Amino acid sequence: MSTDCKGAPSTNYTLQELLVAAAAREIKDNEVVFVGVGIPCLGAFVAKFTHAPNVVLVVESGCIGSMPYRLMLGIGDNACNENAIAATSLWRAFSDQQRGYFDLGMLGGAQVDKYGNLNSTAIFGKGDYKHPVTRLPGSGGANDIASSAKRTLLMMNQQKRRFLDKVDYITSPGYLDGPGAREKYGYTGNGPSVIISNMAIFRFDEMTKEAYLDSVHPGVTVDDVKKEVSWDLKVSPNVKVTPPPTEEEVEIIHILDEKKIYTGKGLKELTFESYIGMLEKSYTTLKSMFPA
């Protein structure tokens, strides 16, 4: 279940901002969270500046417990180890995670199936692994996180071709082929707890391990979501409407992502000067609001 956020709901927000807030609410205070880049990362930062000030953020490059006052665009950015508890190696970050110290990992992919298995390696099309129609980046740390973090949050674009009965290639294990599979392999982690898409939020049935529809975003219907899922989607009898972000959450998002790099199309118009300008402004503003 997500954290209930107190504060006035925003009446003026975008879909991307709702997604950031939804990701933020999956984080509880004092948790250790493995962050990557993109909307989930922004969500983790928002959590840190709102309901989860004691969250420890960890980045694959080996940065533990950073207190970033500016957006990270890469997992090797200088912002990753800003005011960190430890700047160490990739090996150290991942060994702590394999040892079971990390509560939540945040992942994305090109395809997901009903058991939360993710593909970020290759779209086979008419070919195969060695001759894919589209080669994707590969696992990175995703498989490691999916194997060993206590739970994972998956962030996906809602499209029928992405929500599949079976993915072409299992890069990162969800519940594999259903109940008992994770136990059989003896993973340290317990598997995915939520999928957040641009239309809805899905959670996993404790018995069947299948993803079911838990809430739809404002303005989206259950049927709209079903049309963009390839399997026979189960719907919670108490299906909700995803709560909007609070005014406070939207304010933090605006400060961190002023140029709408993650929450809009800002990446295309970004210049070096505007990027540096945004980082410096957000650093000054957030540092005065939240001194270390």
Added chain:
Amino acid sequence: MKVSKVMTAKEAVAKFIADGMTVGVGGFFHAISYAITHEIIRQQKRRLTICQPSFNEHADQMIGAGCVDRIVSSYVWMEVFGPLHCFRRAMEKGIPHKIEMEDYTNFAVMARYLAGSLGIPFIPIQSMKGSDMMKYSAWMGEGKAKLIRDPFNSKKEYVAVPALTPDIGYFHVQRADEEGNCQMWGIWGDSPWSMRACKQVIVSCEEIVGRDVIGRDPNRTILPGYKVIAVVPAPFGAHPKHTQGYYDVDRDFIFQYIRESRSPEGWKKFMDNWVYGVEDREGYLKKYIDTYGMKKFLNLKAKDISSSSVNYGF
């Protein structure tokens, strides 16, 4: 006797990197030696197997230039900026030639390096189990990874990955002395284990310092010089990536590469400008300043945010 290992990138690459070698590439988004990468491309090295937990556009440039046959990695992409076009052209269409990638995870490549650094043949890990990385492999076949049972108490299954010990590795660090004692701070990424796993190491650095500078802060040393065969002075040697305390990432420049490399022709034009058309790193920096101006160049330079020093006294 003290031996200076200082030489140019051109000399180091010509002397120590041969066609067909397995090459460990150091750095993790931070501190990637473009000084050495571009020299490998200019000297048209061929049939390399390149290894790194995660690769960015430095791999893409070597792939486009036809230097690479095989990749050991978990990731070849440009994060939120999207795909690397030479990588995809080579994997999907065999342009300029078909390449293979042995898909691991970040941790698995790192674990292979750790085994290499320890001089042991393999290491068991928790990752990859149940995934299709165990089902599919490239040239390594069944030698990619194996399920083994804990011979001691748990009897649980683990994935054993083989030690990775590249013929040569190249790394970028903030400072080194003439013998190759290296100090690095900020994001270490795969160092220091990857450095120790490589049979020999070329180091490029922002500054050559005296042995006394190393000795005053020995906790900062990431690799002692006995593993290093060449020390290459290379200020701004990781540009367009960053080196903590020296300069920041040049995103504009990376965007430009990604935009231009969408077509093989655009890629060639970029590379003619910035790699083939310059003699060395000095020429590259001169061209950068001529093209974008000193103001932009200086804008990249890091602000002074020094750590507090510690007392090594006794």
